[in-house]
Amino acid sequence: MNALFCDLPLAGRIERAEARRMAEATGVARGRPGSAAFVRPVAGGVATFAEAGSPLNKIAGLGFGGVPAPDVLDETEQAFAAVGSPVQAELAHVADPAIAATLSGRGYRLESFENVLGRSLREEPDRVTPPGVEIRPVGAGEFGTWLDTAVDAFTQPETDGPPPDQEFPREVLARALRDLAGDGVRRYLALCDGVVAGAGSMCVTDGLAQFTGAATLPGHRRRGVQTALLSARLADAVTAGCDLAVITTQPASKSQQNAQRRGFQLLYTRAVLVKPAD
Known part of the structure; x- marks a missing residue:
């Protein structure tokens, strides 16, 4: 079996698919009566919130549409704050390093890692x-x-x-x-x-x-x-x-x-x- 090389286009393809999946699922949650769910674009990715404590609450696909502008991050963080939720951003290690520096400067802390494997x-x-x-x-x-x-x-x-x-x-x-x-x-x-x-x-x-x-x-x-x-x-x-x-x-x-x-x-x-x- 040939080894896979993950270049930026391949990583971007995978991250866009993940962002689309999160947005579609959260869109279903938005349809429930009284829902506070939201979907917001963030620099090529998407910020989603379904309900308190949900695995759908995150920023996915970040890192392939440039460094998020300060006002975009302000509005995103305010949206999560309005529903009392922390902001979880998932960032591929092949993304622009400036994004991690920007998030760290805004009070984000590293909590864990996850691996993306392909065949x-x-x-x-x-x-x-x-x-x-x-x-x-x-x-x-x-x-x-x-x-x-x-x-x-x-x-x-x-x-x-x-x-x-x-x-x-x-x-x-x-x-x-x-x-x-x-x-x-x-x-x-x-x-x-x-x-x-x-x-x-x-x-x-x-x-x-x-x-x-x-x-x-x-x-x-x-x-x-x-x-x-x-x-x-x-x-x-x-x-x-x-x-x-x-x-x-x-x-x-x-x-x-x-x-x-x-x-x-x-x-x-x-x-x-x-x-x-x-």
Whole structure:
């Protein structure tokens, strides 16, 4: 397999897709009665807020549209302050270093990192299905099963890797996952010996397959469910005409290890910078 080189156009392509995904999901949240959700453009990226404590509350895609102007940052920070939320900015390490300096000067502090990995799909990947494991698309009437499985699995993280850098209330996480599962998202259920064991999803946009989350219920871990979910999504991404698959993981996590075993390579790292709420 050929090594991937992540230049600025490739990183920008991935970051724009992520920003679009956040904006679309938050747009769903804005439609709920009494919602304080917002979507704001920020220097080629997007600032989104869905509700208190949501994983959708962030600035995504920053770094490929120039350094944000002071008045744009002022207005963005004021929008988050108005809903009592800290400002979380995700910044690719290949972005203009002046952006990190600007944010640090405004009181943002580094809280964590996340890795973006990719795999070229120009060579068709092998299909891997461990014994007893089945991966199938979510069928009609199964959305509730998929959502419950995903929430249950995500709220019970792995214990043999680094601790999760963020945790979310169950109800808030469920709404975020529901909002993220819109048009263009393919959903999957994993079964072990016929019993629902995990869930995953993939978003296909303009030839890019974003692997948008997968998790296994604790009682079914170490059976190869994650490997099977990765393999099934890779095969479907090829069928959909994608040239690249990407996944975001916590550094040194089991998810990163599983992805690298399936041929994903580290493309770049995002720094997560946070300005606390006043």
